[in-house]
Every structure is written in C-alpha cells, then in structure tokens.
Amino acid sequence: MAKSIAPVKKNEYVTLTFEDLTHEGNGVGKVGGYPLFVPNGLPGEEAVVKVIKVNKNFGFGKLIELKNISEERVDPTCHVHCGGCQLQHMSYNLQLQMKQNQVRNVMKKIGHLEHVPIHPIIGMDNPFHYRNKVQIPVGEKDGKLITGYYQKRSHRIVEDLDTCSSQADEINEILPEVKKIANRIGIEAYDEENHRGVLRHIMIRTGYATKETMLVLVTKTNKLPGKEILIQELTDKFPNIKSIVQNINDQRTNLILGEKTKVLWGEEYIHDKIGELTFAISAKSFYQVNPVQTKVLYDKALEYAKIDENDVVIDAYCGIGTISLFLAQKAKKVYGVEVVPEAIHDAKANAKLNEMNNVEFVVGQAEKIMPEWKREGLDPDVIVVDPPRKGCAPEFLEAMIEMEPKRIVYVSCNPSTLARDLRILEDGGYRTNEVQPVDMFPNTTHVELVALMSRE
Template sequence: MAKLAEQQIHRLTIEGYASDGSGVARLEGMVVFVQGGIRGEMCDVRLTHVGRTALWGRVHEVLTPSSARVVPDCPHYGRCGGCQFRHMDYAQELEAKHTRVYDALTRLGGVEHLELPPVLGSPKVDRYRNKAQFPVSRGPRIGFYQNRTHRVVDVPDCLLQSQAAGRLRQAVKEWMTAWSVPAYDEKSRLGLVRHLYVRTNRRGESLCCLLVNGRGIPREHELVAALRSAEPGLTGVVLGINQSHSNVILGESYRTLWGQDFLSDRLCGSSFQLSVPSFYQVNPDQAEVLYNKALEFAQLTREDTALDLYCGIGTISLVLARQAGMVWGAEVVPQAVDDAVENARRNGVTNARFLCGDAGEAARRLDSQGVRPGVICVDPPRKGLAEEVVDIVASMAPRRVVYVSCDPGTLGRDVKRFAGHGYVLTQAAAVDLFPRAAHVETVVLLSKLNTKQHIEVELNLDELDLTASESKATYEEIREYVLEHTGLKVSHLYIAQVKQKYGIIERENYNKPKSENSRQPKCPPEKEAAITEALKHFGMI
C-alpha cells in the first residue's frame, strides 16, 4: 500500500459519527473523520489531512447512498462551519446525536445499563435561533467562520437565524462600505469592527450590538439610521468595547447608541430581561422542553431548598421556584445577576435569591451559612465543572444533582467524578436545541447512593499534586478530550510541552529529561494543535 497522503482518494464505509458530526471510517487501522458521510454509506473519500494516528477527509463521491441522504438546502453548506447535518434528514441527525450522548455517558462516564430515550427533537429545524454572532473581516465579509479556520465566509442569509438578523447584517455591511469603516484584523490587531451581535425575541423585536476594537465608531448617527430603516422591530442599538487581543467576542463595557440596552422575552411562562452579555438559550421552544425535564428530574417539594449554580439570568431558578420552598442562584457575571434579581421581581417570585461569584465560591459561602440544599442544579459552560466544584457539590450532600450539559464529553467526565462521591446516574434525556448543528443538550439526574454502600475510588497520586492552572483539567482529561475529538493519542510529555509554550508552569518530572544527555521527542504539529484546542476548551488558555 502506498504511503497515505493528502488528496488521495480511498473507498471507505462510514461506520458511525464523531462528536463534530462528521462520519467515522477506518483505513489501515486508523480512524478517518469524513465530512459529509452518513452511517452505512460506501464513499470515495478524499483525504484532506494526514495525521500520525488519525486521518481527515471529505466525501468525493457517494457510491451507495443512505436513504437518509438529502440535497443540502443552503448554498454555503460545506464552506461555512455553522451547520454539520444538512446532507442528511432530521431523523438521522437525531440518531447521530443519540449515539454521541450514549457513547459519552457509557465510555467516558462509565455508566452501565444506560437507558437513554430517543432525542427530543425540535419542531423547527430552521429559523429557530434567537441570537446571531457574526464575525466581521476585511471586504467587508460578515458571516461565519469556515470550518476549522478563522476565515470568514460571507453569508447574506443564514437559515438558522432570524430574517431580522439577516437584514441588520446587510445594513451594517452597507454602512461599513459607504463610510469606509475598517474591519478588525486578527493578525495585525488593527481595524475596528470585530463582530455583529443580534438578539431577537418571540415577539419579533431585535437588539443589535456592534463589537469594536476601540472606544467609539465614526458616523454613529448614520449607523443607527441604517439599522432602524432596515428593521422595524429594532428596539435598541448598543456599542460593545472589546480591545482585547483574544478571540473573546463580547465586550468589556457597553454604551447605548439608541433605544434600550436590553430585550424582553417569555420562557416557561415567565418574563425575562436580556442584556447583551446575558446567557439565554438560543432555541426558546426547546429550552422549555429542557428546563421542564430538569424540573421533572429534580422532584422538588415545598420543603426543599434548591441551589442553581451557573444560573445566568435566572431562567432555571425561576422554573425550580415553582415547586421548591427556596431557591438560591449563583452566577459569576455581575450583570447577569442583576438581570436575575430583576427577573424574579418582575415575575413576582419571592422565594428566589441570587448571589454573584463563581460556582465553587458561591457553594462554599452558602454552606458556611448553613444552607443545605436537597437538590442542586448545575448548568455549566462547555468545559463542564471544575473538579473542586464536583467536590464541593458532593460535600453539601444533596439528595439529587440535576446536571444540564451542552457538551456530552465533559458531562461524561463529570458523571464519572460524581460517581466517586456516591452519586450515580439514574435518568438521562437528550434534547435537541441545535438542529442542523452538531451540538446537543443533555440533562441527567444523579442520585445519592445509600451511604452504607461501600464505594471504591482509584486515585492517581501523581495527579493530586496540581498547580493552580493544572487544576482546570488533569493530563488524563486532556488526553481523553483529544482522543474523543480528534482520534489522536497524546502523551503527558507532549501536553507538558504545549502547556509550557503557553506559560503554564509544569512540574519538573513532566518536562525535564532524566539525564542531561537525553533528548526529548518534540510534539508533532497536528498533536500540538489538538492539545491547544483542548486547553482552550478547558479554559486554561
């Protein structure tokens, strides 16, 4: 067999799906991630990247098409990285997402005999998103990043977004062109406009925010006039200041150019006030399904105190307050906490309190005050829970932990951590909030085992000696993440080399050779890229 190389075409059978929605095949004992493949199909696959332990490719020709294959209905599909499933019907997409969640909970979470019902699908697969974040680059091009790149694909109309978002996007593009307003350039760190943010509500109203690399913009009045003319339902225009040299989207501060700096919406029967940085699920119809499932798992009574960590603007907290005697919500973003307090007031909820702080700090504070929640709900960001948060939650000894997750991989990892404290998964449900995209939401119920039951926990003493930066993710967690998402196997040495490159101080036994004359192997580029992505995922860089 000739040496494997990029642009070669190989005939492969798609066996399953990866976490990013691509098909999975095998070639000469190596995993091949195939963009555009459907399980069961035989395809000619053109290799696009050859790694040491894994390969990447795209479908060149389908020889035995699946009955689930459809013609993509978006002209940008395949170039824009926003959608991953437009080449298959929705039923097959839900099967792929079910497989992903099941594999994460059983393989990473160690759950045995898992009963996972079919994924709860969305009635709407297009125009369901209530928030758009368009990157802007020179041209100007306003759209979405091409898959695995930071090259912006100009997308006049995204089928996932509201039509209002498309109209406001076009108005900003015409304003930039008319007045020669420069887009921000990541490499030179010059230019002005970085992102366009549009949030819409169920009444068809919109809030528009321009994120810029500066304290102001030229022709403010002309921008406001253009946006108001383009979208009759516009309620406010906000300028977000973001002068950081990073890929962070939202601003350090905000200034209202016109109208109001918030939007109101209704969810689960309550009214919510949303500022630009507020976290709010992008698919409100499916968010109601998800939160009601969380409430069902919580099994609250009026005798219960509940704790909602990562509460955002209080959406889950107010749902829990319907059945609990008292709910405490904790969130690290001050503006979101202010919104949560206001949302409780406007909905007449008197049995909810909110405090500002990260999850671990808030839980410790409440514990010191004698708060003993019977149910703790967590809804963390994609990187999941820090290990100390798992420890603190378990130390508060709730009867049940309800975990809402947007990443099955980190959910599986955390389920395994909770099992070490005697909390086992007893129920699980997957809810599709992101049709046509690879993401999927999951909610699980972790119930406390009988305290008399003996639990054995295997500890790696080497991993217990952690620096502050390492505590965000252990070496094994980084290895598992890289393997799950890329198929690459990476050593502790390679991880240490990449961490050292980003200024994360390592213990000597990981990054020093055993003798002065010994030479260490250098981390290959494809593994360095995969490890770097894992470090970003866990919030370490």
C-alpha cells in the same frame, strides 16, 4: 515491538464503504481494518476517498466521488462552507440517531454507566431558523464591508454572508441592511492584522416570543462615524428594534466583546418569554440561543427536580437566573450562584421583573460559596447545575457531595464531561436515574442533556 504500518499512504486514492459516524459527523470507512474518517460520508455509501493524513491507528480522508447515495443524504439548505452547520448533508432523523448514539457511547466508555436509561432525544419540528442571536465578524473586500464566518481553523472570512438558515428571520432581515447602510456612510471595517479600522463584529439578538430586537456594534474605536444616520434608518425600517448598543473592544484579542458598553439608542435590555416567565436580556447576557428547545430543556429539569413548596434549591452557574426562576415557581427558596457579576445583576433584575421574592442571587465561585452555605446551616433538597462545556471543577463536585442533597439535576452541553462528572458523583454516593438528550442545535454536532441523580 514492531511498529504497525498503515495499509494506506498519504495522497493515495482508495475505494471504501462507510460503516458508521464519528461524534463529529464524519463517515467511518475501513481499508484492511484501518479506519479512515471522512467528512460528509454517510453509512452505507461507497466512495472514492483521497487519503490526506495517516496516523498509527487511524487516518483522515477527503470525499472525492460517491458510488452510491444513502437515502439519509439531503441537499443542504445552505451552501456557504462556514463550518457552523456540519450536518446539513444528513437527514434530521439521522442527525438525531447520531447524537443519541454519541450520548450512549460516552455514558458507557467514559462514565461506565451501563445501567442508566437514556431516553430518545427530543428533536425539533422545524430544525431551521431557531437561533435568536448572531455574532458575525466584519471584514473588507474590494473596498467594501463584508460579513461572514471564519473558515475553519483560520481568521479568514469565508464569503460575504447576509442570511443563515439557522438564524431567526428577524436577524436575516436586519443584518444585510446594517451592512448596506454602513457601507454607504463609510464605516470602515476593522483590520485584524494591522489593528486599525472601526467595526469588528455585528451582534443581533431577538426575543422569540416578543420579537424585540437588539443591535450591538462592536468597534475598536470610541467614535462611530455616521451613527445618527444608521440609527435613524434602521429604526424607521425595523420598528421591532428596541435597543442599539455600541461595545468598544480596542484590544488585540480573539474575544468578541470588550469591557465598555454604551446604549446609543433605546433601552439597555430587550425582553423575551419562556413559558410564563419574562427575561430582560442585555448585550452581554448569557441566554440560550434556541428558545423553543430551552423551554423543553427547562421543563425536563423542573420535572426531574421534583420540587414542592417545602424544598430549598441551589442553582449553581445560574447565569441571568433563567433556570433559578423556573425552579422558584415551585420551591420554597432558591439560591443562585454565578461567578460573573453582570449576570447576577441581570438575575436580580429578572427576579424583580417576575415579582419573585423567594430567590437569592450571589456572586462567586460555587465551589467556594457552597461550603460557606453548608457551615451556615443551608441544607438543600435539590442542587441544579448547568456548567460550561468543560464541566464541573472537582472542588465543586466534592462540595455537592458534602451537601448531600436528595437529588442533583445536571444540565450539560457536553456529553463527555457530563459522563465524567456523573461517574465522580456516583463514586461519591449518588445514582444516575436517567438522562434526557435534547437537540438544542440542529444541523450541528452539539447536543444538550439533562440528567437526574439521587442519593443512595
């Protein structure tokens, strides 16, 4: 069989017109039917492109010059090339279209779910300053601390960064002040190469509704020089800071947080509200980073669950109990299961905080706990699942099918693994009724979804 030959060569310059977008937001143009994927290209634009990589069936290019500019192109609010907000060059309307198309494509290609209604994606009125948490690496340049994100596929800090158009205003105010004080009192940055120094990361979390803020200083060392001055100056200037925490990570690792955490000042938790519920958030808690859209997402999950006061519900991958407590507002009983012990500790605290007695939290793997519940006679009406990006383990999907709930509500941050898992559940006797995309992360390629399934 003759080997196909690409009509372009590496380092060649070509002129093409972008026809489409990939799920990563790259422009797709063709040369003699051969697709080139080019970052920052938008459909309808003609451009000069340098070919930088050639594969058998497709290649990659670099945008050199635009011959014409799409009406959907906008001037980015941020010109720091950290790789976080990949879609700032396109209008918000086009971003939503791109994500809608991505969901539709994976449902068809991966899930073979052509029958499923996919509702229009729910976007934000203001797609900026929505993030309630930052974890930013600390480095050193010219003898001074700098903060900034790593360049794509590297551990080199792009440039000194104080503010970010995706972060909450409170975070943008506090971060540069932390850096300024740390520089003045001589806190040394961690040197990853030599495994020396002190300050590795700065984490700031803030409550959207309460404005309560937590500062977490991730250090290599137990000792934090000048911490009394740092605490005094920050708390004097920012009365909304309710907690200052030190996390110690003395390992050579890419993981941000270490095992040991100690409160230097204030409380162990800050609080936030979603709807009528209040949540206590610790340094290590998983809590959705976009509280405005979290309320939208959880309201939709609750709507899909269709629960009443007689229903028993299982919330798998329950985290600190955010979805569980939303469900418990309507259900007879909610059982939450989560593999992280600290999360279950926080979930129980949140149930107590909201005076909810109809919810029970258990530490363990859902695929192992659920068959035990089945043997004990637990017969859920609804199962809600919100797994990590890799989706559900096959054993867990099998356990769900065997429990035979009337409805499954699947919350997902990855359209591809959602489509794969919906296919397995469909083959196990369920039907996907509808899918609702929600834009939790504007200006990025990520999209959140909630799907409703019912037993046939």
